[in-house]
Amino acid sequence: MHVHDAELVISAVNPSQYPQDQLPEVALAGRSNVGKSSFINSLIARKNLARTSSQPGKTQTLNFYAINQAFRFVDVPGYGYARVSKDFRLAWSKMIEKYLSQRENMELLFLLMDMRHEPTRLDREMKDFAENLDLPYAIVLTKADKIKPASWNKHLSMYKKALELPSVDALFPYSATKGYGKEEIWDVISSVLQLKNE
Ligand SMILES: Nc1nc2c(ncn2[C@@H]2O[C@H](COP(=O)(O)OP(=O)(O)OP(=O)(O)O)[C@@H](O)[C@H]2O)c(=O)[nH]1
Numbered sequence: 001m002h003v004h005d006a007e008l009v010i011s012a013v014n015p016s017q018y019p020q021d022q023l024p025e026v027a028l029a030g031r032s033n034v035g036k037s038s039f040i041n042s043l044i045a046r047k048n049l050a051r052t053s054s055q056p057g058k059t060q061t062l063n064f065y066a067i068n069q070a071f072r073f074v075d076v077p078g079y080g081y082a083r084v085s086k087d088f089r090l091a092w093s094k095m096i097e098k099y100l101s102q103r104e105n106m107e108l109l110f111l112l113m114d115m116r117h118e119p120t121r122l123d124r125e126m127k128d129f130a131e132n133l134d135l136p137y138a139i140v141l142t143k144a145d146k147i148k149p150a151s152w153n154k155h156l157s158m159y160k161k162a163l164e165l166p167s168v169d170a171l172f173p174y175s176a177t178k179g180y181g182k183e184e185i186w187d188v189i190s191s192v193l194q195l196k197n198e
């Protein structure tokens with residue numbers, strides 16, 4: 001996919017701030033620091049359009065990025081960040097849940113999980129949540145560059161088992177730094193959104 005146009009449309013907290021048109025949206029969810037913002041940047045080959053950080057908790061609003069005026073990525077604040085207060089966490093999860101459960105524009109959801117580690121309880125809950133949404137979703141295993149290729153199968157099997165998946169087909173190893181998995185992810189996006197190959 002050639003991305004000739006990518007821009008931040010709005011950073012939203014409330015549904016009233018969401019864009020009002022019919023453009024389809026591809027949302028990302030995953031725990032803090034898993035690599036959601038880096039995933040967007042690497043896919044569209046822009047260094048820092050979505051702001052990233054080595055510290056968890058960087059993305060704190062729903063950020064809508066218009067791509068080629070054909071669809072939007074929605075970067076969602078990460079879950080599971082321990083160093084915030086209970087009240088803050090509650091407000092946060094409400095913001096995320098409102099978007100994920102009510103947004104009609106959302107046509108595809110990527111769940112990002114760190115390929116190196118067993119999925120967390122929240123990861124498993126997100127997978128169940130996605131399953132119940134009745135919407136196409138795929139699981140992106142981030143930071144694949146940190147695992148030796150010879151061990152990839154072991155990690156894929158671990159995820160298949162822990163998430164009770166029928167096969168490893170829903171799992172996409174990905175590396176924002178090395179670019180592994182980019183083509184496969186663009187294929188998923190293009191086919192689900194029925195984008196013309198540009
Ligand atoms: N080696 C490696 N590092 C990565 C990869 N993706 C992200 N990182 C690093 O992981 C850290 C977190 O990345 P972000 O993209 O900011 O993570 P995020 O999920 O958006 O985090 P929040 O906004 O806090 O929810 C940064 O230091 C990135 O450079 C990857 O594929 N490989």
Ligand SMILES: [Mg+2]
Nearest residue numbers: 036037058059
């Ligand atoms: Mg982020």
